[in-house]
Each structure stands twice: as structure tokens, then as C-alpha cells.
Amino acid sequence: MTVDDAFVRSCARLDRVVDALVWKTEGLSERELRTPMTPTGFTLLGALRHCANVELGYLGDCFGRPWPGEPSPVSVPLDAYDTDPQADWWVPVEVPASVVVGFVRDVHAHVRPTLDLGPGTPGVVPWWPAERSSTTLGLVLDHLLADLLRHAGQMDVVRELVDGAVGLARDDAWNVPDGVDWPAYVARLRGIAAQF
Numbered sequence: 001m002t003v004d005d006a007f008v009r010s011c012a013r014l015d016r017v018v019d020a021l022v023w024k025t026e027g028l029s030e031r032e033l034r035t036p037m038t039p040t041g042f043t044l045l046g047a048l049r050h051c052a053n054v055e056l057g058y059l060g061d062c063f064g065r066p067w068p069g070e071p072s073p074v075s076v077p078l079d080a081y082d083t084d085p086q087a088d089w090w091v092p093v094e095v096p097a098s099v100v101v102g103f104v105r106d107v108h109a110h111v112r113p114t115l116d117l118g119p120g121t122p123g124v125v126p127w128w129p130a131e132r133s134s135t136t137l138g139l140v141l142d143h144l145l146a147d148l149l150r151h152a153g154q155m156d157v158v159r160e161l162v163d164g165a166v167g168l169a170r171d172d173a174w175n176v177p178d179g180v181d182w183p184a185y186v187a188r189l190r191g192i193a194a195q196f
């Protein structure tokens with residue numbers, strides 16, 4: 001596989017990851033989407049907002065393609081992190097989930113043409129250390145995918161805790177075997193854990 005082939009596959013993977021992130025929030029109430037599910041306040045809607053801002057930062061700003069027009073109520077300027085390091089991890093009460101989902105879709109549509117520039121395209125990531133802030137689109141895409149996939153995994157677990165929905169994508173739970181008696185399986189694992 002050539003570098004270009006690997007890059008094309010990574011671009012397609014990004015499309016699938018963004019779809020999966022949105023799917024992990026579909027069909028839930030505003031309360032379910034905003035309820036903190038971990039001691040550090042992880043919410044599904046906050047994670048979705050964070051992922052959109054990360055994608056916009058890396059594939060927009062770092063390659064001279066900033067957000068066009070007026071800022072969205074979901075976008076977070078870099079200087080906001082000076083006063084709130086969690087600025088993009090929560091969603092204000094006046095911003096409905098549908099606006100966040102729309103922002104995710106709009107961001108992805110805006111940055112997707114950046115990928116047409118190719119893996120060797122130079123870019124600058126100003127929040128990285130100076131010695132490695134000059135980089136390439138291929139390396140940034142690799143970094144971005146690692147970050148978004150990590151958050152997709154977190155959202156997988158949280159979504160299962162909220163309503164039991166599992167799988168890689170909407171209508172595609174091939175990675176979750178059919179016919180398993182999940183309560184019995186979990187009871188077996190609890191029994192094993194109880195022995196320690």
C-alpha cells in the first residue's frame with residue numbers, strides 16, 4: 001500500500017468516525033445527552049462538541065481554512081481555553097443538541113476539502129510545541145483520527161450505559177455477537193471478579 005492509498009483510506013475512516021460520533025447521540029433526550037457520566041464530567045453532547053472543534057482546528061485553521069462567516073454558538077475560539085480549559089467539553093443550556101449535531105456536519109463538510117490537498121501538504125499546529133508545530137496534513141490526519149477514535153470509544157461506553165445501544169455504527173452491530181445472554185455473561189464476570 002502506498003502513502004497515498006493509506007491517506008485515502010484514512011480520509012474514508014474519518015468520514016465513518018464522524019458518522020459514528022453523531023450516531024452515539026441520536027435518539028436521546030437533552031438530559032441524557034448532557035448528564036455527566038464520569039467523575040470528570042464526560043457527557044455525550046460535550047464530547048460531540050469537543051470532537052467538532054478538534055476537527056475544525058486541525059483540518060481548518062492549521063491549513064489556512066478557518067471557519068467561514070460568523071462563529072457558531074458551538075465553536076470555541078482558542079483563547080477561551082485560557083479561562084476554561086474545558087471550554088469545548090460542555091454545551092450551554094440555550095444551545096440545543098440539534099445545533100451541535102448541525103455544527104458537526106457543517107464542520108466536516110467545511111474541512112473535508114482540506115483532505116484533497118494531499119498528505120504532504122504543509123501545515124502549522126500553533127498549539128503544539130514549536131519544534132514540531134510545522135507538520136504535514138498526513139501527520140495531522142493521523143493525530144486527529146487517533147483523538148477522535150479515542151473519544152468515539154468513550155462515547156460507545158457511555159451510550160451503552162445510557163440506553164444499552166451498542167455497535168460500530170447505526171444499524172451495524174457486527175462487532176457485538178447475536179444470541180448472547182448478556183445478563184448471564186455479566187453475572188459470570190461479576191462472579192469471577194468477586195473471587196478477588
